[in-house]
Amino acid sequence: MADFMSRHRDLLSRAVEASKARAFWTPFPEIPSGKIYGETARTDGAEAFAALKDTPFEIAGHPEERRIGGEVSPWGGALGITYPAACPDTLIEASESAFDVWSEAPVEARIGVCLEALTRLNAMSFLLGHATEHTTGQAFPMAFQAGGPHAQDRGLEAVAAAHDELTRHAAETLWEKPQGKRPPIVIRKRWHIVPRGVALTIGCNTFPNWNGYPGLFASLATGNTVIVKPHPGAILPLALTVRVLRDVLAEADLPRDAVLLAADEPGAEITEDLVTHSATRIVDYTGSGTFASWIRRHAGQALFFSEETGVNSVTILGTDDFRGMCANLAFSLSLYSGQMCTSPQNVYVPRGGIVTDEGPKTFDEVGAGLAEAIDALLEDSDAAAQICGAIVRPEVAERAAEAASAGRVIRSGGETGHGRSATPWLVAVDGPAGPQEDECFGPVAFLIPCDDGEAAISAASGIAATKGAITAALYSRDEGEIERASRAFARAGVNLSVNLTGGIYVNQSAAFSDFHVTGGNPAGNASLTDTAFVAPRFRRAMVRWPEAPETREHDA
Structure with a gap:
């Protein structure tokens, strides 16, 4: 089993501190430069994207009942990529099967998987940039940032917030209540982290990674399995992300089905079936307020995080x-x-x-x-x-x-x-x-x-x-x-x-500093990535029992 946490402990510590300080910090450079990402990174990314076009997109071991795909670049031309697809029940069953092992994995093992995946995704930012450019219509410089480093920043911010919440309190303690002249009451207490279950991340067409990573990584880090449901017009950026995560999970000897891709196509969407499934316990959604309202009406079983329609x-x-x-x-x-x-x-x-x-x-x-x-x-x-x-x-x-x-x-x-x-x-x-x-x-x-x-x-x-x-x-x-x-x-x-007049614009939102959306008006009920965004994804359940005096003396 790979020990990813040891490899990335310093990265996590810096991310946790940055999220508290709210000053500028990023480990993932936003400039698409060969001096930063390697002299051949630009060419390698373009060639890797070209090689994906007009081919089946393979995800090892992923449930597959058929192939779908109809992405067309806003810059011109169909991508011709097909993805493994399965019905909602198949995906939910696979996700639930992975849940016990993934949810019971040590916190550091889960966090390590997330950190390793983010660093690997950062190394392939040029490929992610091309994938984002040709599914969203963003020009390449923006697509590189939004599909790559800036999305990775937001994912890392969510992981840091999750680690902070998961480790905020002691996992075990010896509770001793004095009783005056009588012997004290002594109880051993242990708290189990209990994730909610299957989480659903619903991707949007315009910023699939930037908007998708916070919920995806917050749910994974807190022990929930995740089904990633991309927009039919922007599957590739999230499909690449799912594939990387599944590879890292396999290397960590953890179930790959902790992360699944729910690809669909116009006219045969599966989003509603996934949202309303009794096993779906968390939904992260970016999109229209109309569908957000539908989710609220029909998915009472799920914790719902939204970014919706607004008038800026x-x-x-x-x-x-x-x-x-x-x-x-x-x-x-x-x-x-x-x-x-x-x-x-x-x-x-x-x-x-x-x-x-x-x-x-x-x-x-x-x-x-x-x-x-x-x-x-x-x-x-x-x-x-x-x-x-x-x-x-x-x-x-x-x-x-x-x-x-x-x-x-x-x-x-x-x-x-x-x-x-x-x-x-x-x-x-x-x-x-x-x-x-x-x-x-x-x-x-x-x-x-x-x-x-x-x-x-x-x-x-x-x-x-x-x-x-x-x-x-x-x-x-x-x-x-x-x-x-x-x-x-x-x-x-x-x-x-x-009074913005220089090189900072109202459109921009910086990870580790700006809380994106406040959750305080109808444009969204969640803020990236404050405590309220992360902490509700798990609960603590206590087990306690009286401690025998001889055991205490032995411990002493």
């Missing part, structure tokens, strides 16, 4: 750097064509305009400044493709264009000329109802006039509280205004960024 906002009340603000927001609005859970959508601006370093700006001038910054950013088609990426599904661009028709177009969305691409629409809307009242996933943002600054803060924080939001941004020159807004957004359960 920007409130512009003033700025000391108008050009810097516009450039920063142009990047945030354009990045991955607005297909991020952190992408801003609603931009609230006072009707009377704002005060800036360039003098007063009217509402329309703010809109024009944003449109000009987007045009400048995306002027070169190659650079635009690297920023905007490709649209994950055709209907995303269609819905964005339809939503844009409901207002006054400030900037028309377009194409970059690469893949299935789209640059952002910027649309002015006014009134109490319209497309801005719900999430419009994709390349469209709404400029919304408000009576004054307080009304803008109220509108932005209010929609976060009622419809959900993961991010919010504020631009203001007034410290009192900033403080009032900070309290309003905190009460709405949304993370706030203030």
Whole structure:
């Protein structure tokens, strides 16, 4: 049996400390450089991806009743990869069969498996980058980070949190209660870690690894077996992950079926059957609020962690750097064509305009400044493709264009000329109802006039509280205004960024520092990766018995 924990003990210690300090730290470099990952890593990754296309994807020992696969790259062309598939009952049975051995394995053995898998996944980040690029439509630099190092950071953060929770309390103790002149009551107590059972990780189409790893590794580390259910359009990144984990499990002499792939295809989805199965005890889900609501109604037997639909906002009340603000927001609005859970959508601006370093700006001038910054950013088609990426599904661009028709177009969305691409629409809307009242996933943002600054803060924080939001941004020159807004957004359960004008963007969320989603509004009930995300995945059950005096004397 391989002793992976000894190999990675220092990595774990540093991860635990980093998760407490919340300062910058990562063991997994985000730069796709041969100097970091090896001089041939880029070529090796591209060749490995090419070799996977138009072939059966093999996972040793995995349950297989048929083959499925229909992934099509948003950049063009079918992947032609088929995956082993089995019905829900077969997968659940295999997962349950592995549960006893995996759940009773020592904590350090389970943690060691997770750490070894993450380091192996990091070594293959170029392959994961190509797999992510051609299933999600992200441009390669983003796909490398989101499918590789940044996802691995989030997985490691979950493992560190799990280890901290699992080892927070003593596993055994001698409890002695004084009785005055009488002999003390002496009881030996031992606590068993009791995982919940079979966990289901439901992957999304846009960020399969980044959103999937926290729940996957939190459940594994706490002793639950996991069935990974990818989106039919983005199977490969998670299939590669499952294969690595199963290889590590086998080397650790632990059951490979502790991790399984639940591949399916459009029209023959198995998600609902897995979610509602009586053996499914944990569900991690990223996706629409509609299906999240369905899960809540139909999976009462399972602990449910969600990241759902939300309306992220920007409130512009003033700025000391108008050009810097516009450039920063142009990047945030354009990045991955607005297909991020952190992408801003609603931009609230006072009707009377704002005060800036360039003098007063009217509402329309703010809109024009944003449109000009987007045009400048995306002027070169190659650079635009690297920023905007490709649209994950055709209907995303269609819905964005339809939503844009409901207002006054400030900037028309377009194409970059690469893949299935789209640059952002910027649309002015006014009134109490319209497309801005719900999430419009994709390349469209709404400029919304408000009576004054307080009304803008109220509108932005209010929609976060009622419809959900993961991010919010504020631009203001007034410290009192900033403080009032900070309290309003905190009460709405949304993370706030203030006066970003440089190289940090509201879209970004850093592992070991930023808690992604607060769990405090309808955009999600869980936060990556706080105590509440990890600790409920297991329980402690006590066994106690009186300690005989002679045993105590012997122990002494």
